[in-house]
Amino acid sequence: MRLTMTKYKHLTLSDRNDIQLGLERGETFKAIGHLILKDPTTVSKEVKRNRQVRESTCDKLPCPLLDKAPFVCNGCPKRRQNCGFKKIFYLAKQAQKQYEQTLVEAREGTPLNSKTFWDMDKVISEGVKLVKPVELTLTRISTGFWDFYQTNFHLD
Known part of the structure; x- marks a missing residue:
């Protein structure tokens, strides 16, 4: 039995938490998408859109591994060590905050005198x-x- 992908539904905080946990376990976008019933492209776009740079590493060079999937350091074995590169993470709570802020801004409309x-x-x-x-x-x-x-x- 194959579960079908949910179409045209927004990601929930629970979905975002599952994405973060999947990234930390080193799972592929396809595996994460299957878990939350979303297309792997949706997962990839979500991760790319909501990456957060750790401020203490801002002035360092970006890691060459960040140029390919999963585009974040969440699952990297060196993430807790000082690898010398800029560290970028996907954080579910921050992603949810950004999503909610975007919804608010979209509903404010344009002030018109x-x-x-x-x-x-x-x-x-x-x-x-x-x-x-x-x-x-x-x-x-x-x-x-x-x-x-x-x-x-x-x-x-």
């Missing part, structure tokens, strides 16, 4: 009144208004 709202409305309404295709309206927005919008709303 009245003037900016009406400026945007004017540009879009003119395009609609002239029965211009959406692409032309978006092009018009991007050639000046978009710069104004980015400047005022600090988009990265």
Whole structure:
């Protein structure tokens, strides 16, 4: 009997703890993914996205082993020794905090004052009144208004 992967579900703290433990045991992304019912690519992206550098090793050169899977020192036999390289770890609690912060930021939205709202409305309404295709309206927005919008709303 083969268990199917869960699709379109966010990783939980429990999943992240399993990833951290799997990395510490030296398991592959495939084995970890099978354990938590996620694709190995999901596990790999999670680890790469949430790596943490140990501050005491920041000024050192990165370990050449970090260029390939698992991209962290969690399972390295020399991790508790002073190997002389920068140490990078996957920490489940930190990854969960980062995930939760990302959710909060995504739900905050863009602050929009009245003037900016009406400026945007004017540009879009003119395009609609002239029965211009959406692409032309978006092009018009991007050639000046978009710069104004980015400047005022600090988009990265």
